[in-house]
Amino acid sequence: MTDQSQTDLGLYKPPSTVRGMTDLDRAAFSQTVSVPAIRIPTSVLNKVVKSLKKVALQRPGLKRVVEELCEDGNKDSSEGEHRLLLLDPNSITSADSFGSEEAEALKAYGVPQEIQKYELQLTYENLKSEEILRAVLPEGQDVTSGFSRVGHIAHMNLRDHQLPYRKLIGQVIIDKNPGITCVVNKTNTIDSTYRNFLMEVLAGESNMVAKVRENGVFYEFDFSRVYWNPRLSTEHERIVSLLQRGDTVVDVFAGVGPFAIPAARRGCEVFANDLNPESFRWLQHNAKLNKVDRKITSFNMDGRDFIRGPVLERLPALMKGSQKIHVVMNLPALALEFLDAFRGLLGPEPDQSLDNLPQVHCYGFSKEDDAQRDVVERAEASLKTSLQGQCSVHLVRNVAPNKEMMCVSFTLPRGVLYSTHTQDSDVLEEPNPKKQKCEDPTD
Ligand SMILES: C[S@@+](CC[C@H](N)C(=O)[O-])C[C@H]1O[C@@H](n2cnc3c(N)ncnc32)[C@H](O)[C@@H]1O
Structure with a gap:
């Protein structure tokens, strides 16, 4: 809470009748408070108000320049010649409370440094x-x-x-x-x-x-039926900034498109998948909304089936080319385990002509003290290979006390794609995770 709101809380002493209210009765919050005010000739009103800005009363929806009232409650007979500026009772308690700058301004404009009391009706509209x-x-x-x-x-x-x-x-x-x-x-x-x-x-x-609207791109979706997190906008932007026109993006857990749509807008060819039929529907809708539907091919299937089906079908041709292939896997609770889908994907016989290896950006949550090491070890366990010296880890955000969201990026090792060991055969030796280290690109 800011100092200003502390100050204002001091001014408003709520009626005790509102305590425990469950059905909002806005009128019950009204209260009359006594605040200091200074009388200013209308001829110099704007200039004086500007000079006293720091000590004037500030409240949502509150007019701080008010007309004078006579004792009978009617408007002052000299109406039109003077107005009252309401002051913050925490700054001004008496005529001597003005600072030297304010006092000089009052003197210069011929305004008597006198304080009067004003009975102000604070309403629900004026409260935070x-x-x-x-x-x-x-x-x-x-x-x-x-x-x-x-x-x-x-x-x-x-x-x-x-x-x-x-x-x-x-x-x-x-x-x-x-x-x-x-x-x-x-x-x-x-x-x-x-x-x-x-x-x-x-x-x-x-x-x-x-x-x-996120990073200049428009999205529409049913928030109750799909995943959307406004806290990921920086991460979406970070990944998209790595892409070049003509690159291919494979988005395994695409949601409603916050990587896929901006990637397509940047001139990439995108293959985007999500298991949730609602996400799939809104992904297609958003592709049209942003006029990139011709750049995005969308799928509605399980991530492993997507990798071992439509991705596998296209991968050899893409790996013969020179434009980068980026695989994005943002399902932090599970994505690291899904990396096993790449094991043996291209069969046992390495084809040396396919040398353009995909770049993977895979997300994971970690509750370990060394979150960086933890996510790399889990990626290595799924891939059954060491990523030592071949990956970078980015801290995406702190999700909860002791829970980080991390992104591990690496070039998919040739030995993983060409292997006799598929996701179903679990017989390979586990790498020794304790010995492995990874670079942090933020270092
Ligand atoms: C954390 S969200 C990320 C969505 C989007 N990429 C983003 O950054 O906002 C993960 C997405 O994975 C989808 N999903 C969950 N399990 C899946 C699976 N087995 N295969 C494919 N998609 C899955 C969910 O429907 C959800 O849209």
Whole structure:
């Protein structure tokens, strides 16, 4: 929380009647507070307001320049000649509280350095989300109201103690965040095959079809049925920046296309696959939306079957060429294990004319102290070969305390593609992982 909101929290002392509220009653939050004000002739109003900017009262939706009222509550007879500027009671308590710059400005514009009290009606509209939730939720409990935004949808992950207030929290998020018209709460952990969340609509419309823009590319998808994570935009951009026009991209777990679509826009030929029929449908939709459907061939199958079917069919021709082949495997919970699909993919007899080996970018979660080493060892175990000195590891993001998302990049070793040992034969010697090391490109 910022200093400013601490300051403002001091000004607003919520009525005790709102504590424990579960159905939002906006009117119940209104409160009259007494704030300092200074009387300014309208002829110099703009200049003085500018000079006193630092000590003026700041609140969402609040007019800080107000008309003067007489004691009978009517407008002052000298209306039109003076206005009141409302001041922050934490900065200005008396006429002596002005700093030297402000005092000089007042003097220069001929404004008497006198403070009066103004009875200000603060309403729900003038409060911040945190203030409202702090007033409602049980005292002393965390009121964090953070969410990730996916188009018009705010996606929350509420704690147990917040659940009784979830509808109210959802409505407050809509009220206080322009453009958000739907608030959902995650109701399970992301362990489904398709990596989508089960979610409950807390407030607003239940339209789950989000329209988002990431790195200048437009996507549309049903957020309740596919995987989308706004926190991966930097990683999508990082991989796409490695691509050259004419390269081939094989996206094994493509989702709705955040690697595939920008890759195609960059002039790559893309083969994109996802097991989830909904992701597959939205991937095709997004390819059309971004006018790259002619550059993307899409598939709806299991990742291993995709590698051992459509990818295998095209690989020899691509490996005869000189344009790079990039294989992207972003299913961090499982992708490292899927690397076994490359073992023996091209059969036992090496063909020396196929020397353009694919570059693999494979993602993995790790909870180990040495996450870098852990993901490399798991990649090596699936490939049944050492990647020592032949791979780089990138820390993508910290997913949770003690859980990192990593990306291992390497050139697929010839000995893996040409081998008698396929994914089904598990008889090869395990590499000794303890001896292996990998470079970190961030070093
Ligand atoms: C973590 S998401 C990544 C999506 C996208 N590449 C991105 O970066 O946002 C993983 C995707 O893999 C898909 N998936 C899960 N199991 C799969 C499998 N066995 N074969 C192919 N796709 C699978 C899910 O449906 C999901 O769309």
